Amino acid sequence: MEILSGIASKLGELLVDATVKQARYLFCFNSIVKELEDKETNLKKAQDGINDKVEQERQIHRAIVVEKDVEKWLADVVKEMADVRTLKAKLDERKSCFNRWCPNWGCRYWMGRKASKETRKLSDLLQDRSKFSTVARPKPLPSDKELPIPRHFMPFGTTESACYQIIKALKGDNMKIVGLYGIGGVGKTTLANFVGNQLREENVSMR
Template sequence: MYPLPTIIIEIVKVSFAPIKRRVDYLVHYKENVENLKPKVGDLGLRRDVVKQSVEAARRRGEEITGEVQFWLQQVDETEAVAKRFDDGVKENKRCFKGWCPDLSSRYSLGKEAKEKMVDVDGLLTRGNFADVSTPRPCPSFSSLPAGEYEAFESTKSAMEKVIEALKDERINIIGVYGMGGVGKTTLVEQVGKQAKTEKWCDEVVKVTVSQNQDLKKIQGELAEKLGMPLSEENIEVRAGRLLNRLKQEKKIFIILDDLWDRLDLTQVGIPHGGSQTGCKIIMTTRELDVCSTMNCQEKIKVQILSDQDSWNLFKEKAGVAETDELAREVAKECKGLPLAIVTVARALKGKDSHVWKTALRELRTSRPTNIKNVDKDLYSRLELSYSYIESEEAKSCFLFCCLFPEDSDIEVRFVFAVKWW
């Protein structure tokens, strides 16, 4: 048992601390506000540094973390509160000169300023971010632009077969073949969008292979669209990393576009065959033989458009009337190839009738000779489109771009240099 005087002393001590603290809030309210100012100034400087990093990250297309965004919001709110404290001190000065000090207001200012100092210290500590952003995820396949897709009765059957094969758990590799310009790429892209939208799979990735296969480029494009860094130089190491990454997906569709020859999927790092059911491959090619060398379990041919589908597409792109017989004859010469139809229609849109007649004559007579892997009908239609480019500078740019390998990234500065030739 403590003696009574000791108990009284302890009670007084315990009671005195909070009383003293409250008195300090009242008496030193102005000092508390003044002490807060430099800390808020330091916080503003820290905020400016973080904002610079944020702007740099946004220019790189990266996504700002939620933690950083919340921190910046708290800093703005803290600065607004600090300004209110300063305004409160000024108001109390005016009241004091008029002999009407607001003790309640002074107490609140002193208390809040003291507490806010703790918050500012916390914000300063948390504001030392190692990273303010994360790489933005690649756009979902279903969110990409729709492009020139048109639904035709002629291609409906092929699309239905591709969808049926995708849903068949026994099929891993699907080959879509047909002549150049018939719309194979557009068809599989549309199927991919539908697959992603309707959740037949978790992810859809499209990679362009092209005539001259470049394994590193194919691996790099695949890795980029999967949102993974791939800095290694060794083909086998890159393939191993891709293989491990793709096996993590429960169900992924990979579109290999424009194959001209057999592609070694193992060398690329794409899982296939055996019990592998999580990864399905859809490939497009001009040749049925390529489908066979790739061991496609389903081979689907994309036919040319019917006469009616051809005319409907041509009429829309050229802006001609249903009764325009000359335009109908030109449309027939496009031989049901969507690429040729769209190209010729746009080239002739708005032109005089004599231009249309000349174009029809050229389409009927123009044929390539000794050009390997070029369809004669498609060639003449593309040739006509080039002939009707009105600007010589545009023609020069077109021919210059043709000097680059297929699917190359051509820097704009090279194209601008053409006019100085």
């Protein structure tokens, strides 16, 4: 009897919780919509923050790879924000159904339920945002492929000096890019490829 009594008590609690939850869609409709709007605002701020961090990485490094989980999160945010905008448009269309003395209870229930569901999705995305330790990383250079250099190329005099000046500059913390200029055919591309191969041999990261 005690076991049956315990089961009955638990079932009663579950039924009460379910009833309260369903009733909330009807009688706390405005609070549900307000909560949805607040979550939307917070998620937009989080989205802007991640996009800013990605852009900062792009400014620091020449080429970046956005982390896969961050890329997926951003795509999910775009999708969910679009769903929320669609839902809010429907809420605006049916606003008169919710605020009259005799509201359309069926419409109020289903829209409240939908808004509550979207709020949970936004909450999950906000929670996932806190898991990101990094948003992007420098794109690695291919380590198994040398840049093409003509077989007859041999650095000499001023060319060799220019090579090592460029290498020294690129190893510095404050140098992000080095430009080569000159008339066509003087060997700018060959020089750049030679420098790239030298840096690769020395395992210098091209930030």
